[in-house]
Amino acid sequence: MKYLxxxxxxxxxxxxMPRSEGEAFMGEYFAFTEGIRQSGHYVAxxxxxxxxxxxxVRIRNGGVSTTDGPFAxxxxxxxxxxxxxxxxxxxxxxxxxRIPSARTGSIEVRPVVxxxxxxxxx
Amino acid sequence: xxAGEDAxxxxxxxxxxxxxxxxxxxxxxLIRLLDGDFDLAEEALHDAFAAALQRWPRDxxxxxxxxxxxxxxxxxxxxxxxxxxxxxxxxxxxxEHLQSAASTSSDVDxxxxxxxxxxxxxxxTCCHPALAPDARIAxxxxxxxxxxxxxxxxxxxxxxxxLAQRIVRAKGKIRTARIPYQVPSRADLPERLDAVLxxxxxxxxxxxxxxxxxxxxxxxxxxxxxxxxxLLVELLPEPEAMGLLALMLLHESRRLAxxxxxxxxxxxxxxxxxxxxxxxxxxxxxxxxRTLRSRRxxxxxxxxxxxxxxxxxxxxxxxxxxxxxxxxxVLLRAxxxxxxxxNRAAAVAMRDGPAAGLTLVDALLARGELADYHLAxxxxxxxxxxxxxxxxxxDAYARALALVRQEPERRFLERRLRELASA
Numbered sequence: 001m002k003y004l005x006x007x008x009x010x011x012x013x014x015x016x017m018p019r020s021e022g023e024a025f026m027g028e029y030f031a032f033t034e035g036i037r038q039s040g041h042y043v044a045x046x047x048x049x050x051x052x053x054x055x056x057v058r059i060r061n062g063g064v065s066t067t068d069g070p071f072a073x074x075x076x077x078x079x080x081x082x083x084x085x086x087x088x089x090x091x092x093x094x095x096x097x098r099i100p101s102a103r104t105g106s107i108e109v110r111p112v113v114x115x116x117x118x119x120x121x122x
Numbered sequence: 123x124x125a126g127e128d129a130x131x132x133x134x135x136x137x138x139x140x141x142x143x144x145x146x147x148x149x150x151x152l153i154r155l156l157d158g159d160f161d162l163a164e165e166a167l168h169d170a171f172a173a174a175l176q177r178w179p180r181d182x183x184x185x186x187x188x189x190x191x192x193x194x195x196x197x198x199x200x201x202x203x204x205x206x207x208x209x210x211x212x213x214x215x216x217x218e219h220l221q222s223a224a225s226t227s228s229d230v231d232x233x234x235x236x237x238x239x240x241x242x243x244x245x246x247t248c249c250h251p252a253l254a255p256d257a258r259i260a261x262x263x264x265x266x267x268x269x270x271x272x273x274x275x276x277x278x279x280x281x282x283x284x285l286a287q288r289i290v291r292a293k294g295k296i297r298t299a300r301i302p303y304q305v306p307s308r309a310d311l312p313e314r315l316d317a318v319l320x321x322x323x324x325x326x327x328x329x330x331x332x333x334x335x336x337x338x339x340x341x342x343x344x345x346x347x348x349x350x351x352x353l354l355v356e357l358l359p360e361p362e363a364m365g366l367l368a369l370m371l372l373h374e375s376r377r378l379a380x381x382x383x384x385x386x387x388x389x390x391x392x393x394x395x396x397x398x399x400x401x402x403x404x405x406x407x408x409x410x411x412r413t414l415r416s417r418r419x420x421x422x423x424x425x426x427x428x429x430x431x432x433x434x435x436x437x438x439x440x441x442x443x444x445x446x447x448x449x450x451x452v453l454l455r456a457x458x459x460x461x462x463x464x465n466r467a468a469a470v471a472m473r474d475g476p477a478a479g480l481t482l483v484d485a486l487l488a489r490g491e492l493a494d495y496h497l498a499x500x501x502x503x504x505x506x507x508x509x510x511x512x513x514x515x516x517d518a519y520a521r522a523l524a525l526v527r528q529e530p531e532r533r534f535l536e537r538r539l540r541e542l543a544s545a
């Protein structure tokens with residue numbers, strides 16, 4: 001079963017990190033990713049550019065509305081994700097708890113819908 | 123009444139008795155055999171008992187009723203899956219899978235050991251930290267204790283539809299997020315056991331001192347919590363599980379003495395100790411000793427040890443306050459909290475006099491965390507009263523009264539205020 005691990009953290013805190021600390025943190029990410037590749041959990045994963053580079057698109061009243069960024073005044077922003085394959089939630093939580101940002105921010109673990117297991121719409 | 127009706131009545135009674143002792147065990151095993159599907163297992167449990175009512179009067183009561191019920195429930199579930207597969211082809215695979223699992227392992231672990239494991243799986247799944255805290259409580263009372271939705275709703279002063287919704291949502295999450303039907307691994311056990319003990323503790327507290335409402339105690343919930351505590355100690359004799367059971371027994375032992383016939387609150391030092399349940403005290407104290415000897419005790423065992431010192435004092439005046447303060451010191455190191463500090467301050471007041479206690483309570487209130495906690499103000503009021511500072515005591519009782527939510531406690535505070543006014 002697939003789970004998406006959404007990584008939330010304080011972008012500003014990350015940006016203000018001294019260079020050596022930032023490099024060590026990235027090093028932990030590389031090691032973690034390598035670890036879950038070898039254990040067979042890894043399906044995909046990416047880091048995202050800061051929220052300042054984000055654009056939100058909506059269609060309202062038939063027209064496209066494009067706005068700068070998401071405006072949520074939250075302390076933590078979505079900074080990246082891993083898509084993993086896990087046996088069950090316990091297995092997924094075990095993996096998620098080892099993502100380096102779990103210590104500084106938080107990880108939201110969401111089961112992915114498997115459409116082959118859904119009843120047909122007919 | 124004919125002899126046949128008599129016999130049928132006897133079998134019905136036997137089925138009822140088996141339901142009371144075995145239904146939760148059968149359910150726990152059925153959930154495992156049906157791949158963690160709670161709803162399917164509950165339906166199967168119901169069908170199995172319906173079949174027993176039909177078949178046992180004719181065929182006699184089976185030698186192992188539990189195994190009979192598990193097997194009947196399992197095949198009823200496979201039948202139900204097959205029927206549903208006619209409308210939803212996807213379920214055909216599920217039915218096939220359940221059928222083949224059933225034919226390859228006919229009597230899967232139906233001895234006591236296997237069944238005990240299933241009961242632990244059920245407890246740990248219902249108390250999984252990925253479920254919302256109030257859903258854990260509702261699900262545990264429903265599935266592990268077998269209480270009806272209406273009973274749980276009444277105990278928690280919620281409407282049955284709200285409570286039913288909470289249970290449906292929790293089962294939905296177990297299914298969708300795939301919370302496994304498992305006893306946690308050794309590495310995860312301490313944290314997961316904490317979550318289970320916390321659920322039991324909350325159920326007990328809700329029964330012992332209802333957080334709001336008219337009656338002070340709701341004996342049924344405390345009884346269920348103690349039953350759950352016993353089950354845990356039986357299945358997983360960890361020191362903190364024993365500590366929690368001891369704590370509950372020692373508090374429960376004072377139930378009769380805590381309120382007057384008219385429902386008024388009686389404080390510990392004014393209770394008639396002859397009304398305490400000495401069997402519960404003996405059992406609780408023995409558990410405390412076992413736990414402390416293990417040297418792996420935690421906050422529950424320490425609270426139980428404090429309750430044991432109170433329970434062993436023949437009169438309020440003979441209480442060993444020095445030992446109680448010492449135990450609070452250890453508890454504060456193990457599990458620091460302002461409420462533990464408040465209780466410690468009350469014990470210090472008994473050991474060293476009200477002035478010493480008041481200094482601690484004032485310092486605690488100045489930090490602000492307990493500003494809205496009625497018991498902090500009533501403790502302060504009590505110390506001021508003992509020091510003869512009546513005007514300040516009245517103010518403090520009034521503060522407590524403005525914050526209290528429970529009727530008997532409100533009446534108690536009003537009584538104290540009246541006494542001070544007439545003094």
